[in-house]
Amino acid sequence: MMLVSHMPLVAALTGLLVEGRGDRGxxxxxxxxxxxxxxxxxxxCARLCGFTNPVELRSDRRP
Structure with a gap:
């Protein structure tokens, strides 16, 4: 399943599913x-198995 949302809902939902608290996302x-x-x-009951920040995907970024 894929959920596309905006802040702060997506952070609260992630916190609730992973940590059991909506304020911990x-x-x-x-x-x-x-x-x-x-x-x-x-x-x-969920486990955060990956988090991708779009900046990490840019090919022109410098170390």
Whole structure:
């Protein structure tokens, strides 16, 4: 399933699913992608298995 949303909903939902609390979600930069896994989609039952910040994908960025 893919959910596309805006702040602050996406951070609150990620925090709720991973940490069990909506106020514990990560900060999402514009167009970031969080990948979650869960057998049961309920509070505190998901695992954050990936987080991609679009800046990391730019080929012209410098170290």
């Amino acid at each position: 990560p900060g999402f930069p514009t167009a970031a992608v969080a990948e979650l896994e869960a057998e049961v989609w309920a509070a505190g």
